[in-house]
Amino acid sequence: MYMLIDFMEFDVSNINIDKEHFLSAISIYLYKPHVVNKRVTTVRFALALDRNDRKYSIGKTIVDKRTLISKNPRIYHDQDEYILSNEMSIEFRPIILNSINNNNKSCSVQVFAYRFELLINENKIRLIIIDNNKIEKEILWLKNNLMPKFIKWCQSNIENSTENTTLKLISIEEYQHEYERLKIKYGKYLTTNWCESTDPQKHVFEDLGIASYLLTYWRQYSSSFQKPIKFIDLGCGNGLLTFLLVSEGYSGLGIDMRHRRSWSLFGSSLYLELLIDPHSSTLHNLIISNQYNLLIGNHSDELTPWLPVLASQCFCDVFLLPCCFFDFSGKKFITNNHNNTTQYEQYLNYIEKIANILDFNIRKDKLRIPSTKNICFMLHRKKLEDRSNDSIHTRLFNQFGIDINHEHADPQISNHRSSLIKSKPEFYSIKFSIIHFLFEYILNHNKSLTLSTAYDILPNEFCEQLKSEHGGLKSVILSYRHALNFDPKTKLITLTNPQLNSITLKQKQSSKQCFKTKPCFFYAFHPNSCPLTDEQCAFSHIIKK
Structure with a gap:
């Protein structure tokens, strides 16, 4: 015989909680119990209820039957629960099985039932706990952990509460089983024998998580890959991720510019010490001739924006986990601090835009x-047919104003640093587009512009972007002197004299290589092209409109 042993009420008269807020909080606990119960990794719902399940209803309506999936099955077993509802209440009834090994605890509370009720007329939310075995620890968790969280959810009215915020693309349950399997198989060995100076607890378990994700994803989306997966981990660092994936049966290679001590532990044959240059024909031939079809960029730093380009050129798919923020030139990615997004969010948008331009399906x-x-x-990759490099060049040139034949990611290795040419970072796509627009306007109308007139003719989206730029339009024009000229006396904007863009005598006599990173606007957009030859002009003549 079960009896009511405890209940808890919370006065909500001062915080305006209505039925909608209450149901929103219920939805969170139904679909995302792991946010409050750290023993749980996800939840699985029954596809259908059978006749035996119905006997538990006792006058109420069984909404569903869910299984709380344990995060650590070696210690806690999964827990089934019936879910009953009646008007403004929801009740959870854990299914307590005597056959469960006593040494393996449940990942959830072991009481007969616990119920949330919204008492609208009394402006209260009530938690009722029903059981005949008063287990103080279980009751305290419900009252001190679950109830405060539930009240907080009622106040926040979180939208899309049924949507997972992590691991949206794969089965969380399969991922967790995979992670536990890899942790048991490799965790202790790797942390005990770690030979790098970095923290093994962070690096080992982070890469175990990444490997678990990839293994689960590859199984679930096997049809997305045209051939069996054969990967290259570019900028593999300590090589742990490569080791884990190869050990699990996949063919792959880790490449980094510097040999690591851990490579000897994992097997030196899995790695290649190579200066990674995205322009290198050696790298392209290595990828294509060995039929690698997946590039991995796990915190690949300066190589990050280049991996989609390299993959497009070498007909590969890409897994990318961006960390540090670099642009195509190998310099720090400069963000716009005047909007409400973080530097990380802006960089992710930057990488996503590159992938969109190159026609990838993005997940x-x-x-x-x-x-x-x-x-x-x-x-x-969206398309099976080969795409010429000129197409890739044109797409990136039109969107970012960069010439990927000359932009260069500096590998930053001391042995080679003196011989590498560092290019200047290219300007943002919006700046390039503004200059391109004004260049075409002046060219077509054959007249100069004042700053105020230039503002008036610019599309609204450009004007909105300019509000966030230090110095405004004038500053943008001055940074593109090779395309437009601003006369400080007359305050007029005109086309630059292309003859002034010639390589100077000092540059010719310099022992340093003249590394052209900016496009020549006259060569690309002027109907008469650039009057200077490629050798004479200080700007790139690679791309033509």
Whole structure:
């Protein structure tokens, strides 16, 4: 015989909680119990209820039957619960089975039932606990942990509460089983024998999480890959991720510019010490001739924006986990601090835009790893036909104003640093588009512009972007002197004299290589092209409109 043993009430008269808020909080606990119960990783709902399930209803309506999936099945077993509802209440009834091994605890509370009620007329939310075995620890968890969270959810009225914030693309249950399997198989060995100076607890378990995600994703989306997966981990660092994936039966290679001590532990044959240059024909031939079809960029730093380009050129898919913020030139990615997005969000948008330009199918997810930089991309090629490099060049040139034949990611390795040419970072796409617009306008109308007139003719989206730029339009024009000229005396904007863009005598006599990173606007957009030859002009003549 079960009896009511405890209840708890919370006065909500001062916080305006109505039926909608109450149902929103219920939805969170139904579909995302792991946010309050750290023993749980996800939840699974029954597809249908059978006749035996109906006997538990006792006058109420059984809404569903759910299984709380344990995060650590070695210690806690999964817990089934019936869910009953009646008007403004919801009741959870854990199914307590005597056959469960006493050494394996449940991942949830072991009481007969607990119920949330909204008492609208009394302006109260009530938690009722029903049981005949008064287990103080279980009751305290419901009252001190679950109830305060539930009240907080009622106040916040969170939208899309049924949607997982992490691991949206894969089965969380399969991922958790995979992670536990890898942790048991490799965790102790790797942390005990770690030979790098970095913290093994962070690096080992982070890469175990990434490997678990990839293994689960590859199984679930096997049809997305045209051939069996054969990967290259570019900028593999300590090589742990490569080791884990190869050990699980996949063919792959880790490449980094510097040999690591851990490579000897994992097997030196899995790695290649190579200066990674995205322009290198050696790298392109290595990828294509060995039929690698997936590039992995796990915190690949300066290589991050280049991986989609390299993949497009070498007909590969991409897994990308961006961390540090670099642009195509290998310099720090400069963000716009005047909008409401963080630097990380802006960089993710930057990478996503590159992938869009290159016609990838983009899948984006949030990993469960011990890192704040946990957003990843899976990029799949849309088209099977080969795409010429000129097409890739043109797309990136039109959107970002960069010439990928000359932009260069500096590998930053001391042995090679003196021989590498560092290019200047290219300007934002919006700046390039503004200059392109004004260049075409002056060219077509054959007249100069004042700053105020230039503002008036610019599209609204450009004007909105200019509000966030220090110095405004004048500053943008001055940064593109090779295309437009602003006369400080007359205050007029005109086309630059292209003859002034010639390589100077000092540059010719310099022992340093003249590394052209900016496009020549006259060569690309002027109907008469540039009057200077490629050798004479200080700007790139690679791309033509």
